[in-house]
Amino acid sequence: MDFEHSPKSEEVSLKMAEFMHEEVIPAETEYERWRTNNDPHAYPPVIERLKESAKKRGLWNLFLPEVSGLTNVEYARVAEISGWSPVIAPESINCQAPDSGNMETLQLFGSSEQKSRWLEPLLAGEIRSAFAMTEPDVASSDAANIATQIVREGDQYAINGRKWWISGAADARCKVFIVMGKTNPDAEPHRQQSMVLVPRGTPGLTIERHLPIFGYQDQHGHSEIVFRNVRVPVGNILATEGDGFKIAQARLGPGRIHHAMRAVGMAERALGLMVDRAKERVAFGKHLSENANVLDLIADSRIEIDQTRLLVYKTAWLIDHVGAKGARAEIAAIKVAAPNMATRVIDRAIEVFGAAGVSGDTPLAYFYAWARCLRIVDGPDAVHRRSIAKEELRRAPSTSVPPKR
Numbered sequence: 001m002d003f004e005h006s007p008k009s010e011e012v013s014l015k016m017a018e019f020m021h022e023e024v025i026p027a028e029t030e031y032e033r034w035r036t037n038n039d040p041h042a043y044p045p046v047i048e049r050l051k052e053s054a055k056k057r058g059l060w061n062l063f064l065p066e067v068s069g070l071t072n073v074e075y076a077r078v079a080e081i082s083g084w085s086p087v088i089a090p091e092s093i094n095c096q097a098p099d100s101g102n103m104e105t106l107q108l109f110g111s112s113e114q115k116s117r118w119l120e121p122l123l124a125g126e127i128r129s130a131f132a133m134t135e136p137d138v139a140s141s142d143a144a145n146i147a148t149q150i151v152r153e154g155d156q157y158a159i160n161g162r163k164w165w166i167s168g169a170a171d172a173r174c175k176v177f178i179v180m181g182k183t184n185p186d187a188e189p190h191r192q193q194s195m196v197l198v199p200r201g202t203p204g205l206t207i208e209r210h211l212p213i214f215g216y217q218d219q220h221g222h223s224e225i226v227f228r229n230v231r232v233p234v235g236n237i238l239a240t241e242g243d244g245f246k247i248a249q250a251r252l253g254p255g256r257i258h259h260a261m262r263a264v265g266m267a268e269r270a271l272g273l274m275v276d277r278a279k280e281r282v283a284f285g286k287h288l289s290e291n292a293n294v295l296d297l298i299a300d301s302r303i304e305i306d307q308t309r310l311l312v313y314k315t316a317w318l319i320d321h322v323g324a325k326g327a328r329a330e331i332a333a334i335k336v337a338a339p340n341m342a343t344r345v346i347d348r349a350i351e352v353f354g355a356a357g358v359s360g361d362t363p364l365a366y367f368y369a370w371a372r373c374l375r376i377v378d379g380p381d382a383v384h385r386r387s388i389a390k391e392e393l394r395r396a397p398s399t400s401v402p403p404k405r
Contacts, residue, residue, distance in 0.1 A: 003313045009074035015057050016081045016093075023053055024089045028363070031088055040217045041170040041210065050092035051125055061123055063095045063258060064103065072254060072316035076261045080309070083265020085363075086370065087218070090262070094123070096220075098131040098167050101255040102178055105195075109239040109247055114197060118176050127175040130168040132198075132225060133248065137162065141383045143245050144189040148181030148227065150196055152234065152241075157183075157196055159204075159230040170210045170221020175200050179227070180248065183241045193244030197236040204230035214369035252378055254319065256331050259374055260312045260338035264305060266367045267345040271301045273362060274349040281352075288352060297348040308334070308341045329391040332384035339374035340381070346371055 005013065027046050034044040054060055062068040062078050070078070082089040090096035099122055106119040121127045138145040148161025161181055168174045176199055183194040198205060206228065210221040238247055275298060278289040288294045312334045318327035346368045350357030357364045375381050 001317050003073055005074055013077045016059055016078050019057055019059055020081055020084055023050060024085050024092060028085060041219060041221050047091055054093045059093045061094050063100045071320045072257055073313055073320060076257055076312060076316045079258045079261035080265040083262030084269045086262050086266055094125045099129050101251045102129040102131055105247060105251045108250060128168050128171050128173040130166050130174050130177045132163040132166050132177045133180040134165045135162060136164045141379050143193060143248060146180060146193060150181040150183045150194055155234050156231045157234060159227040162226050164224040165222045166225050167222050168220045169207055169223035169225060180244050187242060190245040191242040194241045195238040195244045195247050196232055198230060198232055202230050204228045213373050216366060216369055256335050256378060257316050260334040263338040263342040263371060263374060264309050267305050267342040270346045270349040270364060270367060274352045277352050301345040301348055304341045308337050311337055329388055332387040335384045336381050339371050342371040
């Protein structure tokens, strides 16, 4: 495996780092101040300014290999850099969740009409979108549980059900929902589900509330939505009936690379803040950096960040060479490893900062809340550990010979 970056990748990564230091991180204060004084789900104007700058710098839609020419390994480095400011940097370069996954889904499974109506404005950064899979009344980590009904009636589908934690729905720019539900409850478990496109404003679609994470309301929101006899044309289905589970698996593979590398970026920034604090802060007559326990916190963080980064690079390399299906165990592994590592590193940084670490004066409190949420987003740790263990049991080697890897 070769993780060396091409000249193009080096160039894009350098541009991204410059963009972060020159514009994105300095804009964080303006972004938060604007949200404090306005509707928390309204669109802060500073993002539009950053988006225009990103386009001029050639930092746009980098997550799509067909557009950027970057491999998953090469894009992983850009995603990590964006993780230093995970709230505004991804959107500034049009690589934010859930839109990036939705764009990949439309690219792979959308009809020409669907691409024209939804993919093109998403690629242009003109609209946003949402992915409606998770439900409050069932364990949605098992897609076979999904209870939302999508029933064909003539030339329409009627949709009934309730979804929650639907990221992006609170933003008025969210113009389309990709909705997963059951079209055939009698089919085999992984052929029961389908996905349909539901435009915002369709009669019967109601956004009931916006859920906070650890008290934080993100600008794009995480919403609870009800579908009461929502009707869309049959042409709004993605691929064909019964393809919902297949589409979900294809969508989540590369997206987990993005989440994992942004988590690495958050951890790197937290470590940088921890180091600066340890060198500057004096307690009991000496700098914190002179205390052995603080040195251990710094050393353990560096080790764990580098270990996780290499695991994500390995996974990205496998997706590039054998596809997401061939890398399913590794995708599950990074989904567990990266958020857990980030949570530990951020917690150590909070410890070194003391009370300042849990305030809004540093990004650490929000980083911690979001890293902890990532252990649930796209499936909880327990489900991914189960997948990893099953894969390991399938390939368990004989105890008498070295394993083949």
